[in-house]
Amino acid sequence: MVDGEVAVNESLLTGETDEIFKKPGDTLMSGSFVVSGECCARLEKVGADSYISQLTLEAKAMNRKEQSEMIRVLDKLVGVVGILIIPLGLLLFGQQFFVSKASFSSSIVSMVAAVIGMIPEGLYLLASVALAISVIRLSSQKVLVHDMKCIETLARVDVLCVDKTGTITENNMQVISTIPMEGYNPSTGSGLKTMISDLVVSMPDGNITMQALKRFFKTPSDKKADVVIPFSSTYKYCGAAFSGDAYVLGAPEFVLREDYEKFKVLIENYSSDGYRVLVFGRYSGVPDGKELTEAVTPLGLILLANPIRKDAPETFRYFAEQGVAIKVISGDNPVTVSQVALEAGIADAAKYIDMSTLHTEDDIREAATQYTVFGRVTPVQKRQLVHALQSAGHTVGMTGDGVNDVLALKDADCSVAMASGCDAAAQVSQLVLLESDFAAMPSVVMEGRRVVNNIERSASLFLVKNIFSFLMAVFSVCFRSTYPLEPSQVSLISMFTIGIPGFFLALQPNGDIIHGRFLSNVLIKALPAGLTDFLVVGALVVFGSVFGVNETDISTACTMLLAIVGFMILYHISKPLNPLRWCVWVGCIVGLLVCSIWLGDVFGIEHMSMECVMLFVLFAIVTEPTLRYGTILVEKIGGIITNRTK
Structure with missing residues (x-):
C-alpha cells in the first residue's frame, strides 16, 4: 500500500474472519478482499508469483499419499500373480505335452485350469464395488467423498485432530455476561453496557465474535466515533476514539500487556470455566491499529461462549470406545479450549499447552504425544503437529475449514473438510461434510470398517484357491503328474465357494475394530485352507495313481474335496452367522449340488467308481482335522512373527 487506509478480510488465507487494518507500507495479499476504506497500492506480484498461487502450487506439488494399505496389497497381489502364472503355465504345459506325452488339447486344458485357479478374478472388482457402494451410502448422509481409498484410511485412523469452533462447539458465539472491573465508576452516569455498545456499534460486522457482541450490546448513547479501528488478528484488539475518550476491546494478554499479571488469576478462573474472555478498557492514547x-x-x-454441539459428547465417546485419540488444535486460549473439551467429554482434555511457548520442532514433537489440547496454534504449527504425530507411528486424520489448514490437510493421512469453510480446504480434502456436521464422522468410520473387514474376508476366499492352484501346479510339474482339475470345475468351485458368497459378505454390516495388517490377516485366514486343499487333493492324486483310479474320477473327487474345504472355510469366515449368512451358506451348497447333479456334463462332474468313492470319503473325513490343526499352527506362527516385528 502506498496511500490510504483499508480494513481487509484475509479469512481465505488465515482461516480467521477478523478484519485487519492496513496502512501505507503494509502488504495486501492476493486472496484477501477489502471490507471498508479505500487505498492506492502498487502491484508487485501477479499470476503464479502471487501469495495465494504460491500456496496453491505448494499444495499441488505435494505428492498424494500412497494408496491405502488394502488397495496397495491388492495391487501387489495382482502384480505378483501376473508375473508367476506365465512361466508356471508354460512349465506345466511343457511337462504335460513333452514329458507326460499328453495330447495338445489336454495339455492346454490343464494349463488353463491351473492359470484360472491362480488368478484372483473378481477380487479387485469386488473391492471397487464395495468402495463405490460406500460412497453412495455416505452421499445419502451428506458426506462427499473425493477419494474412495480414504474410506479405508479413516477406518484405520488412531489420532484425529479437530478444531474447537464448528467441531466441538456450534459455529456461533453468544455473550454470557459482563463483569465490571476496578477502573469502572458507576457514578459517571454512563453504564458499562452503554460504553461497550458505543464501541461495538461503530465496528463492521466482522467475525462471529463481533456478531455476538452486536447482538448483545444494542444500547449505545448518541456519541459518534471519530476513529474506528477494526479488530486486528495480529494485535488482538479493536478500538474507537470519541471526543475526549478512546476505548479498546480485545484479548486480555494483548490489551493489558504488563498489567495482565494483576488480573491473571481472575481471567483464568473464567477461562477455566470454558468462557472466552475479552477485556474492555479506556485507552490513554489514540488507537491506530498497531x-x-x-x-x-x-x-x-466480557464473557462469551460457544454452545457445545448437542451430539459432540456422543461422537467423542464413540471415538474413545474405538481407540481413537482426539487432539484439539485451536487458536484460542488453551485454558478455555481445555474446559470446552472437558465438557464435550474428550479424554485427557485437562492436558493442554500454549503453542506460542514452543519454538522448535523438537519441542512440538515432544508436545504432540504428551498433550491433548493445543492452544494459540499457528498455521505452520498445525502442519508440524501432523508430522510429529505421524513420526510417532500414528495414522492421523485432520479436520479443517480454512486455507491455513490446506497444507496440514494435505499432509494428514486422511483429511476432512467442512463445507461451510473455504473452497480451497474442501478441494484438497478427501472427505467433505456437506452439512458441516462432525456427528457424521462415526458413519464414515463404520463404512470404512465394513469395507476393510469384509474385503479381508472375501480376499481370504480368493487366496485359498490361488494358494492351492499355485502349489498344485508346482506339484504337477515336479512330480510329472496330470493337473487334476478342468477349467469348468475350477469355475464351479469359484462360483459357489468364492464369487457369490464373497459378494454378499462384502456388503454385510461390520463395525469391528481393525486389527493387524491387511495382508497378514488375509494370509492367516487363507493359508490353512489352501494348504488343506493341496494336501488332500495331492494325496488323492497320488493314491488314485497307485490304485489305478481313472483320471476323470479323480478329477470329480478333487472337485468335491475342494468344495468341502471351501464351504468349511466359508463357514468360519462368515462368523458370527446371521440369518442372511446362513441363507447364503446353505444356498451355495444347494446350488453346487444342483449344478453337480443336473449340470454335471457342463462342469465336468462324472459318476465315480467305488474305489474313487472310498478314497473320496477317506480324504473328506481328513479335511476337518487337517484344517483345524493347520489353522491353530498358522495362527501361532503368525502371532510369533507379529510379536517379533513390534
Whole structure:
C-alpha cells in the first residue's frame, strides 16, 4: 500500500474472519478482499508469483499419499500373480505335452485350469464395488467423498485432530455476561453496557465474535466515533476514539500487556470455566491499529461462549470406545479450549499447552504425544503437529475449514473438510461434510470398517484357491503328474465357494475394530485352507495313481474335496452367522449340488467308481482335522512373527 487506509478480510488465507487494518507500507495479499476504506497500492506480484498461487502450487506439488494399505496389497497381489502364472503355465504345459506325452488339447486344458485357479478374478472388482457402494451410502448422509481409498484410511485412523469452533462447539458465539472491573465508576452516569455498545456499534460486522457482541450490546448513547479501528488478528484488539475518550476491546494478554499479571488469576478462573474472555478498557492514547503503547484502564470483562454441539459428547465417546485419540488444535486460549473439551467429554482434555511457548520442532514433537489440547496454534504449527504425530507411528486424520489448514490437510493421512469453510480446504480434502456436521464422522468410520473387514474376508476366499492352484501346479510339474482339475470345475468351485458368497459378505454390516495388517490377516485366514486343499487333493492324486483310479474320477473327487474345504472355510469366515449368512451358506451348497447333479456334463462332474468313492470319503473325513490343526499352527506362527516385528 502506498496511500490510504483499508480494513481487509484475509479469512481465505488465515482461516480467521477478523478484519485487519492496513496502512501505507503494509502488504495486501492476493486472496484477501477489502471490507471498508479505500487505498492506492502498487502491484508487485501477479499470476503464479502471487501469495495465494504460491500456496496453491505448494499444495499441488505435494505428492498424494500412497494408496491405502488394502488397495496397495491388492495391487501387489495382482502384480505378483501376473508375473508367476506365465512361466508356471508354460512349465506345466511343457511337462504335460513333452514329458507326460499328453495330447495338445489336454495339455492346454490343464494349463488353463491351473492359470484360472491362480488368478484372483473378481477380487479387485469386488473391492471397487464395495468402495463405490460406500460412497453412495455416505452421499445419502451428506458426506462427499473425493477419494474412495480414504474410506479405508479413516477406518484405520488412531489420532484425529479437530478444531474447537464448528467441531466441538456450534459455529456461533453468544455473550454470557459482563463483569465490571476496578477502573469502572458507576457514578459517571454512563453504564458499562452503554460504553461497550458505543464501541461495538461503530465496528463492521466482522467475525462471529463481533456478531455476538452486536447482538448483545444494542444500547449505545448518541456519541459518534471519530476513529474506528477494526479488530486486528495480529494485535488482538479493536478500538474507537470519541471526543475526549478512546476505548479498546480485545484479548486480555494483548490489551493489558504488563498489567495482565494483576488480573491473571481472575481471567483464568473464567477461562477455566470454558468462557472466552475479552477485556474492555479506556485507552490513554489514540488507537491506530498497531501494537498498543499507552496505558489501558480496564473497565470490564466480557464473557462469551460457544454452545457445545448437542451430539459432540456422543461422537467423542464413540471415538474413545474405538481407540481413537482426539487432539484439539485451536487458536484460542488453551485454558478455555481445555474446559470446552472437558465438557464435550474428550479424554485427557485437562492436558493442554500454549503453542506460542514452543519454538522448535523438537519441542512440538515432544508436545504432540504428551498433550491433548493445543492452544494459540499457528498455521505452520498445525502442519508440524501432523508430522510429529505421524513420526510417532500414528495414522492421523485432520479436520479443517480454512486455507491455513490446506497444507496440514494435505499432509494428514486422511483429511476432512467442512463445507461451510473455504473452497480451497474442501478441494484438497478427501472427505467433505456437506452439512458441516462432525456427528457424521462415526458413519464414515463404520463404512470404512465394513469395507476393510469384509474385503479381508472375501480376499481370504480368493487366496485359498490361488494358494492351492499355485502349489498344485508346482506339484504337477515336479512330480510329472496330470493337473487334476478342468477349467469348468475350477469355475464351479469359484462360483459357489468364492464369487457369490464373497459378494454378499462384502456388503454385510461390520463395525469391528481393525486389527493387524491387511495382508497378514488375509494370509492367516487363507493359508490353512489352501494348504488343506493341496494336501488332500495331492494325496488323492497320488493314491488314485497307485490304485489305478481313472483320471476323470479323480478329477470329480478333487472337485468335491475342494468344495468341502471351501464351504468349511466359508463357514468360519462368515462368523458370527446371521440369518442372511446362513441363507447364503446353505444356498451355495444347494446350488453346487444342483449344478453337480443336473449340470454335471457342463462342469465336468462324472459318476465315480467305488474305489474313487472310498478314497473320496477317506480324504473328506481328513479335511476337518487337517484344517483345524493347520489353522491353530498358522495362527501361532503368525502371532510369533507379529510379536517379533513390534
